[in-house]
Amino acid sequence: MSSDSLKATFFAECEDLLDALSAGLGAMADGSADGETVNAIFRAVHSIKGAAGAFALTDLVGFAHKFETVLDLIRSDTLTVDADVLRVITRSGDVLADLVEAAQTESGEIPEAMDALVQSLVTIAQDAVPAAGAAATMDFAPLAFVPLDIGPISVPSSRFAIAFRPERGLFDNGHEPLHLIDALRALGDLKVECDVSAVPPLDQFDPENSYLSWTMELVGPVSEGEVRRIFDFVLGLCDLKIDRLDDASVEDDLPLAEAGQEEATAIGEPAMTGEDRGQGLAPDAPASGKQPRAASAVAAAPPTTLRVDPERVDRLINTVGELIINQAVIAQKMRAMGIPPNAEVIGDLDDYRYLAREIQEGVMAIRAQPVKPLFQRMARIVREAGEATGKTVALVTEGEGTEVDKTLVERLADPLTHMIRNAVDHGIETPEKRLAAGKSATGTVKLSAAHRSGHVEIVITDDGAGLNRERILATAQRKGLVPPDAKLSEAEIDNLLFMPGFSTASTVTNLSGRGVGMDVVKTTITSLGGRVTISSQPGQGSVFTILLPLTLAVLDGMVVTVASETMVLPLSSIVETIRAKPSDFAPIGPNGMLMSVRGSHVPVLSLGGVLGLSDHDFDCERAVFVLIQTDSSEPVALAVDHITDQRQVVIKSLEGNYGSIPGVSAATILGDGKIALIVDTEAVLKMAAPKRSNLHALALETSHDRIAHLG
Structure with missing residues (x-):
């Protein structure tokens, strides 16, 4: 996959992660958040930070790191969320979104509020952690490796063995192994061993290098793909091995580590003494206030989603549109051949049309989103x-x-x-x-x-x-x-x-x-x-x-004829169609015409004249008038030669295939194979704006004079 493709995938993922972040912050603001809400917010920020590090987006990585530090304090109950903290993390979410946008557009712009927010985040974090606990001691003496003895597990879930060893570059890109382990822990029950045997004496220690490796066992209602996605953005920065230990059941007692391996120390536990060695690693204790999940209470695996290039969906929609057009062409030819409506082939064609519509609706549903x-x-x-x-x-x-x-x-x-x-x-x-x-x-x-x-x-x-x-x-x-x-x-x-x-x-x-x-x-x-x-x-x-x-792929329209050209008027713009009598018209000025519609006078425009297809004259007795209602509440009667049909048509872009045409928004192919232009009614009225304004003014005067005359 090319670098551009990877970046496109990254920003698409960021969009989903920012949506999750926004939803979580909204829940915190209205008081409906729980512990999992904070975890979801943390995972979103951490995922953005980790992926941004792979593309050397240093501003984004740095800010996200400060942001997730505060979120980590909140989810560990070290920091209580009050109004000030909520305000800071909410604004931090906004700035994070701005930084993602700046990275995507390559504008290089840094949000004005970022520096002040960084200082606020640092202050909050420092105030939340007591100074006495800031310095933690560690025994870096290499330890022997002890096998992990895991008892039988009765949870009806999948079991995975995970071996993870970071390389030096992982830390340079803003990733932290503990956060990856936390993300795994959110998927199910996790047992962890850390191998510290490669840690050198302090005088040989390089703080930028990685000496630790982890061996883990995950049991939960998850797929292998979900486990691998945790490591998506560190694949080139670590040695990773994921094995599914169960093909049928997890009832068997399958130890994570085989005998003969070196000793290890569990994360979060003091170094093992000689008396402790050989006893294995106890399961993780549940978080404060939470009970271990029972087997019957394990939630079903979340539904999987498939990310598809929108252009592929568009091509599929166009293909389905061609199917519908072909069906209309076949139906037109059958009518021309005089095939009776009750013929078996007509029934088959109806089935074809039904299936084509079903496919069309299904494909459009793929493009739909909340x-x-x-x-x-x-x-x-x-x-x-x-x-x-x-x-x-x-x-x-x-x-x-x-x-x-x-x-x-x-x-x-x-x-x-x-x-x-x-x-x-x-x-x-x-x-x-x-x-x-x-x-x-x-x-x-x-x-x-x-x-x-x-x-x-x-x-x-x-x-x-x-x-x-x-x-x-x-x-x-x-x-x-x-x-x-x-x-x-x-x-x-x-x-x-x-x-x-x-x-x-x-x-x-x-x-x-x-x-x-x-x-x-x-x-x-x-x-x-x-x-x-x-x-x-x-x-x-x-x-x-x-x-x-609901969609931009199809249009409900009225098929009309104008100067021997077939055109489609959007039904959303049409109020009604009118067959007028000569007495309904009143000439105004040299070329103007008003038409009486239920006591009101509306301007009349020749659609062919506005589009340059014919002169501005029309036969009042033969023409059909389509009353168009604009957003400015000024109705206009468009004169056309004939109304042929009312149908749903498949929209075809003109600009992508031909070029822009004034007064026309798109094109379509009708059942007889003819190409029909779809009229942009708003653009047509703008093209005729000077004349339309004069006619409306005259229409108002005419209406006032009529009222005065009646009075």
Whole structure:
């Protein structure tokens, strides 16, 4: 495996380890942590440190070492976790994640808080360990080796013999044998012997060399692969031998060491005297307050996971998409041949279609992952935004197990970060204002996810002051984003937040005030085939709802014909389709047209004209009109020649195969073999923005005049 491949594997593992670290720190913060939680946090930090040492990431190794030292004190009950300690280790988790990111991007940036945190970690560790116990004495005299006599073991588990001898380079890369042994102990019952026979006299001792070796026996409900993974990042830095001692049962009495070996000393025990020798090694004592595990209480081995290159999954999805397209082509040809619907071959084709769909859903499930890691990252955003604004804010999450496409999770990180930060900065009031309003001093931001009718719904709720619509409208008018005399509905005012350059912040800070953010949020979500809506009640808070497709591989669309070209409009953008009468239209200006829809006037645009496929004229009597609802709550009627079908299509990237086309997001292959372009409705409306704005203004005037006339 190449160095680049190894690094990619390392950073992929770091992502999982940081998720585990974040989950554990969150449990400690809300008081739900137990001893195993601290162990899991420690293992995550230690694994990152050990692997980082293999790539000479010295800053990461050094910080992780200080971090795990404090965690080791916590899990050994030497250090009690109070508010100050919790704050330091929580921020240390943030800095560790920043260091991993800096290493991955090769930016070389060192987090500003690192030096101060290192000092805090060192101080905590020094205060926790009494000075009297800081210096431990050891007898380095070589000792003879004694065989380990292990009695019969009745636990119905696997048994492994492990021989481990570190080489000199292992310590240079930040690894510590005792931590590896601790990781093994977490897998089951571990018996350990340390061979100190190679330790030289003190005058010949090299502190950078390794003289010890270990012989261990592990009994537990684990696989050999899980045992070997403990040593993944030290394989080239040690002599390692792992033997499975049982193929059928562990009931047999199989001693770890054979007779005739040299004497040894157990880790954590004083050197054996002559009277002790020959008696073997007693089993490890259980930790304080814990009982040894009974055979019947041994947990089942954890489920194994397989890490697969996402590109391989994408290729498989594309192949399955081709299967579905081929099925549609065959069905089209059979209809053209006049084969009756009740023919046996049609039934076989239906079975083929069903199996293809089953495969497609199964492959898409491989790409799906829970939103939990994404939600966990938001805890840091809330914490940092609260500290920056002097507010006390709690994050509540729901639906963390909701699964969505991996690509969606990755691309949602930035929009969610900005929306959560905005909720704290603009939504939640200061503690003083909250208390004056009869609220708790601690504000709440709630982040939830759920599946809704073939979509995933992500909701960001805050219990703050709500949107100040008068201020939003005044700001938009002052910036020239809307006319001074514009009369907008509450929904239209709310959607001004998504206009480029809009910000109500009076000063520029690290959190807001630059007018960049919410428009990017909307653009990103729209590019994912989703939409975002706002609801807000003064004094009660605001709710931002994001609705997204479950996957980016397929699309529910409406197949239309425009200037002899076949195109697909996303159903998520369509409100309804309309066959209009000539009396429903009102010409406006030289080329404008308004259409009456249930008493309201909406602008009419020729889809072919906007895309440059035809002129802007269309036959009002023959055309079909598709009403598109945008996030700005301004409906537009798109004129098309025909509506052919409504179906689910497989998305094919244009940029990867051809190039970018204005107003088009992707392509697909239909059942008759034709290539159809998938329309990017948001881009089409932006392309027609000047004309659309004029038509909307005229539509408002027309509606007002009509109301005045009726009055």
